[in-house]
Amino acid sequence: MTEVKKELRGTVSYDEEGFRMSTPQAIARYKAERLKTKTVADLGAGIGIQALSFAEVSERVIAVEIDVERTESLRKNAETAGTKNLEIVLGDALDSEVVRKLGNVDAIHSDPSRKKGGESWNFTDLSPNPLEVIKQYRCDTFSFDLPALFPMELIPEEWEVEYVSLSGELKRIGTYLGGARRFQKSVVTLPSMERIIARKDLSRTVDVAQLPSKWIYDLDGSMYYSKMIPEFLKTFDGLSLLHQDRQKTLLTGEKLRSSSFLIRTYSVLDHAASINEVKSRLIEQGAGNVVLRFSIDPSQYYEERRNIGKGLEGTKTIYIFRFNSKYYLAERTGEADNSQKSTEG
Numbered sequence: 001m002t003e004v005k006k007e008l009r010g011t012v013s014y015d016e017e018g019f020r021m022s023t024p025q026a027i028a029r030y031k032a033e034r035l036k037t038k039t040v041a042d043l044g045a046g047i048g049i050q051a052l053s054f055a056e057v058s059e060r061v062i063a064v065e066i067d068v069e070r071t072e073s074l075r076k077n078a079e080t081a082g083t084k085n086l087e088i089v090l091g092d093a094l095d096s097e098v099v100r101k102l103g104n105v106d107a108i109h110s111d112p113s114r115k116k117g118g119e120s121w122n123f124t125d126l127s128p129n130p131l132e133v134i135k136q137y138r139c140d141t142f143s144f145d146l147p148a149l150f151p152m153e154l155i156p157e158e159w160e161v162e163y164v165s166l167s168g169e170l171k172r173i174g175t176y177l178g179g180a181r182r183f184q185k186s187v188v189t190l191p192s193m194e195r196i197i198a199r200k201d202l203s204r205t206v207d208v209a210q211l212p213s214k215w216i217y218d219l220d221g222s223m224y225y226s227k228m229i230p231e232f233l234k235t236f237d238g239l240s241l242l243h244q245d246r247q248k249t250l251l252t253g254e255k256l257r258s259s260s261f262l263i264r265t266y267s268v269l270d271h272a273a274s275i276n277e278v279k280s281r282l283i284e285q286g287a288g289n290v291v292l293r294f295s296i297d298p299s300q301y302y303e304e305r306r307n308i309g310k311g312l313e314g315t316k317t318i319y320i321f322r323f324n325s326k327y328y329l330a331e332r333t334g335e336a337d338n339s340q341k342s343t344e345g
């Protein structure tokens, strides 16, 4: 269970699957503001985290859900929240009877359920299928949540694409059509709502650094997956790309920069040519604990970490990076402790 949802446990009614699939509250609130209108329909409303947020800011909400147990949770959650402007419809959102029942609404939202564990997605993996929803419903404004790794090239050109990151973790792709459309493509991070907008005019070539300078940064994964690292680097002048793969993107620069997309910041303290030299430098730096930030076979990570950290009696946690066969010792700055992962290679 992700950290961001823990706060809801005990406060809402749910089945485990419904809870797992539910929209994190910060995203639900953000989305509700974006779609604020008179009547919103939420197709596949689950246990209702998103639908209840809609109800807080829009006049009327119709929540359609196919699963009986989940509609019961949704009803209880609405009752607990004292929500009076939410109607629940039990049924298949694509059933013509349900479509007829909904009638005219101002906006249609859907966060469809997804087949589990997939990396390569298609619209047919989603239920209700957004393409079918558009065919069935007459509405000017649609919004669909897609899995974070949904292939961008399958998303129709006229849809707005918004990568949504929460506390440094890419969570989903929000899409908007018609009246709700604002940008062509962007990345937004919550809760700060910092946004980087895609630019077609921008050269896709970026400054690449061979070695780190004074500061190293972990960049939010949403930039890599949205292919918007050039836009980010253009916005934050003076930063260069140090390393990039599916697991992590590292940037470096001479100046201290601050952005919610820079999820961890390290100050480089020293460097060393070999592991033996690393050990001496660690003692000099007053290290008591080490975190390895270079690629290493996961099965050997803890042994290697124990070996490097053996005999250290200081108090500092030192992060060790490796670039071009050289080791770099760095200390993490206090702020933006957004991500829980500190042991990745």
Ligand SMILES: C[S@@+](CC[C@H](N)C(=O)[O-])C[C@H]1O[C@@H](n2cnc3c(N)ncnc32)[C@H](O)[C@@H]1O
Binding pocket: 018, 021, 022, 023, 028, 043, 044, 045, 046, 047, 048, 049, 050, 051, 064, 065, 066, 067, 070, 091, 092, 093, 094, 111, 112, 113, 114, 127, 128
């Ligand atoms: C990802 S969950 C939605 C979670 C919701 N946004 C929340 O905040 O709790 C998707 C929901 O869609 C429902 N669903 C799937 N296909 C449906 C359909 N054709 N009609 C109505 N609901 C459907 C599933 O039962 C599931 O509860």
